[in-house]
Amino acid sequence: MKRIAILTAGADAPGANAAIRSIVRSAYHMDMEVLGVRGGFAGLLSDDVIILTSKSVSGILPRGGTILGTSRTRIDEAQVQTIREVMDRYRITVLAVLGDRETMASCDLLTQHDVPVLALPLTIDNDINGTDETIGFDTAVTTIAEALDKLHTTAEAHHRVMVVETMGGATGWLALYGGIAGGADFIVIPEVTVEKDKIVNHIYRRRESGRGFSIVVIAEGAKLPWLSNTEGGVGHALAQEIQDATGMETRITVLGHQQRGGSPTVQDRLLATRMGMELVNAVKQGITGKMVALTGGKFELVNFDLAAQVKMADKELYNLAELFY
């Protein structure tokens, strides 16, 4: 009988539990057994392994976080041998790894050493290559958009600028999608360098046309060479620059780890559920060494070396977003 061991690795994201539930229930329908590894790869290295039944995953679909816990341990070659031993000891057919881009690099290493592994893309950052969407992204975008909705309803009487700092160290997916969905008046992402004058002039133009209220969204990893002091974060620095340049009251919102939390959206629940089914299907067919991906509306299996590369935010969409400024 085939036996799948699930682990979540890297930063957590909403939808992890929905994916775990899907793998467990799909596996039992196909007469496979399922184990759960607690605390990511570290748990595997320290034998923290439990049995997951259909009932263990009852009620977890709408919950944020992950019932298995996670850790950031990236594995090295020395650890591959230990992982193989643990897998043998527990008679694990395939390791089902749910994680972020860095986790896919670990999966790539395991695959190179013939350790049987399959993975699901789980990250709010949406920066995993080879898939159009990652589990958790839509929920995080929703958190950003709801914050912008709230900012929009507050008084517009004054000439005031709101700067909102989102997550996204390497890529601007969250800022871009959250900004568009929340009706931002300017979006700053790591992929595109913007001159200070462009932002300031845009705020001026809005004020002149009677809209004294502007919302600027910036990804935490945005690199603007003209920001002098980013010790308190780029959002804070940008707010200071705008206030100095325009004389308008400028306030900051730093969304922080809220973006990793909350109940997954319908979109993320469905994506996690479908991807979990696809993973079990691959196990059934004896396939390993692949990540489940969604490309052009279809589920596919892609290689880990591809998945581990950074997928940059869509610049064409970034340019289109300017239509709404």
Place this chain on the structure above:
Amino acid sequence: MKRIAILTAGADAPGANAAIRSIVRSAYHMDMEVLGVRGGFAGLLSDDVIILTSKSVSGILPRGGTILGTSRTRIDEAQVQTIREVMDRYRITVLAVLGDRETMASCDLLTQHDVPVLALPLTIDNDINGTDETIGFDTAVTTIAEALDKLHTTAEAHHRVMVVETMGGATGWLALYGGIAGGADFIVIPEVTVEKDKIVNHIYRRRESGRGFSIVVIAEGAKLPWLSNTEGGVGHALAQEIQDATGMETRITVLGHQQRGGSPTVQDRLLATRMGMELVNAVKQGITGKMVALTGGKFELVNFDLAAQVKMADKELYNLAELFY
């Protein structure tokens, strides 16, 4: 200078305003003018036409409903001539119609008479052919899933069955997606006939395995020949049958028109925004007689005769959903 006239027709759906905003802002960036027709085709027949500027659509992105109003009037051949005259009088280049499946049939008629029209698929029912998703569907599914989440948190101490009736007269998209996303224990849709025993036995099996609480989702258009008295709705009739057959307390929730309301989800805002851009792009290229569609993750233009056909719910997914019962 090109001039677009927007109208919303048929039952409304969340995301209509996001789409209107997108068309208006995209059009002004391309130096086109935009008019708004109030009250659907009826408004066009009675000259209820206003000017829409970039500022008219400020702040409408997160709002449910439609600022233009709607009506269910399906047009006939006699009205086509009047519509043409109104369009000439207002020098309208293209009519941009946002509406449901029946509306696409009206657009088909207009196209057959060479009236220049483009459309966006706007309906919570997701039953328009030629597109993977319609604007409003994700929000309605979210409303259903949130209702199921609430039902799940209430006491499971008793052997109790909850029947939830969703919208969906001809197709089961809402019940199917809402049911999966909300973790339903049984889903009944118009596309699939289910024996009473199958439902009852499933509820028994769950009770025997210690889960005395079951949630059954049924689309309002489901046709179960063994339901005797559906005067109070199929949900009510199904609840009665289950209670009689199992002796378990069975309660009903009828979601009703709530499913048409609420602020659009991120998914619907982005879909509406992207589709609005695509429509204006088609106007720029001089294309008419098409509906904007999303197929395999790509935006396309499809013919109205195709769009006006019913798209039935995905039976393969329905069968997969049983894995989670």
Place this chain on the structure above:
Amino acid sequence: MKRIAILTAGADAPGANAAIRSIVRSAYHMDMEVLGVRGGFAGLLSDDVIILTSKSVSGILPRGGTILGTSRTRIDEAQVQTIREVMDRYRITVLAVLGDRETMASCDLLTQHDVPVLALPLTIDNDINGTDETIGFDTAVTTIAEALDKLHTTAEAHHRVMVVETMGGATGWLALYGGIAGGADFIVIPEVTVEKDKIVNHIYRRRESGRGFSIVVIAEGAKLPWLSNTEGGVGHALAQEIQDATGMETRITVLGHQQRGGSPTVQDRLLATRMGMELVNAVKQGITGKMVALTGGKFELVNFDLAAQVKMADKELYNLAELFY
């Protein structure tokens, strides 16, 4: 060392877990021990008792339902002796009961037999006497108001009536508060008999003044003698009558058990937390035989015979609500 045993009885309500957490944490700060009884009074009769530590209640604050489970068993005199024996066996100083109005009658019986018991008013119905508010009421009202908000955003183009049936078998608190908070156009509660003409004429007047859309909220326990066939619920029957009388399309929403679910509102979390503290404070002072109440913004202890009486909905407020129709 004093030892408190907590149990939840009757229909559950949001905030139960917040109250349990509060009792546990407050008790440990005062060097008391806490047990949890699973499944209400039935659990006490069958020795289903666990130990609750500060850590057992970690993370339960925002969760709906109750981690202890509940049952509807109303106790009789024969059971009182068994309860006393179980309490002796587990060396329980005080039984802390969280429950609805009927549960307060059971607490009254226990008190008459000198079984030491304290209670918190936990019910979405808000019908417990002696307290201004019960835990769970605000959350249920919020669920109703959000449903009405969604109905309000959907198309108002047609002359259409929406009937919304809320819980409330004996009293109209939920319908009244939910209706006011959600901007209902007419509210029907068990405490007040309304003529059919009054409702129908009001809907007519609204239509004549240009508001063709009306929302009527009715409590499930409302008794309108002119409703002919209430087999499918009073909401359904009322919708039918209105449609027949006005010729306007009339649709029904039955909120059902959703109203018992969901994460408690801030108001309910604070009320549950404060009341839990007060209960432990009473234990410390050696007081028993009382329910914690909130009266005029102050926490008090009231007798069970008072609490077990029905508190009818505020008729003065009902009359004031007419101002907003």
Place this chain on the structure above:
Amino acid sequence: MKRIAILTAGADAPGANAAIRSIVRSAYHMDMEVLGVRGGFAGLLSDDVIILTSKSVSGILPRGGTILGTSRTRIDEAQVQTIREVMDRYRITVLAVLGDRETMASCDLLTQHDVPVLALPLTIDNDINGTDETIGFDTAVTTIAEALDKLHTTAEAHHRVMVVETMGGATGWLALYGGIAGGADFIVIPEVTVEKDKIVNHIYRRRESGRGFSIVVIAEGAKLPWLSNTEGGVGHALAQEIQDATGMETRITVLGHQQRGGSPTVQDRLLATRMGMELVNAVKQGITGKMVALTGGKFELVNFDLAAQVKMADKELYNLAELFY
């Protein structure tokens, strides 16, 4: 015929529109007329006055912000005469002012000069004296609690501290109530000075007892003498200190103006509606020079000199909150 003129002044808060709607509808039922002043006192000084009918306020109940706009202009003695003239010109019987604590000082000045004014306490800060609650407070607390809920669901695997900065320049109401409702592990408010060691040791103790994850809530106006560099806000400075002292990864969330936005909660809708009714009732009785207050569950009228004083956060509750750390 009596004529009321409504204006909103100071920072806006959710529930303003619910209050405006209540005043308008209550007034028309009592045969009074209602005007709306746009942009606060500034609008009164510049004749920006509109007529409000029952229909003008249709649909505004659930909306954040204020349909009348606001401004921060505090009035001086020179302006009182102009205000009186405008009121005479428009034949205004009473000025109905919705605003924050500073606004009550302006109302006090007007009252001293015999200008007829009545007011409602509208501020998220809850710092207006003489009333237990202000309109907008519950909604802002809800925003804080929801952010904390999201933080709680994200991974607890690492030893990590989350610092959340709330509004509250002079008082700690928001931090205190939001912190309790959201299950914070430490709360810092302007009213209480805390030693660094107390916070750090508490975080250590939690880590030792297996809870490596701590959430610290701090009001933006908290004054901790041991915070070295608060240029980027006290939240950022506190996070830095905790990280330096504990070596634990510490992240910051700055909620910012989100706290002023969003749809009002049921609690705020009901409070605003009831207070609006009370204000109109006072007009009917010919009373002026008072603010509507809620004290001990009862509506009262209090003097402006009292209301303009700061109401500090409840220290007893602050101490009780420690039970839950």
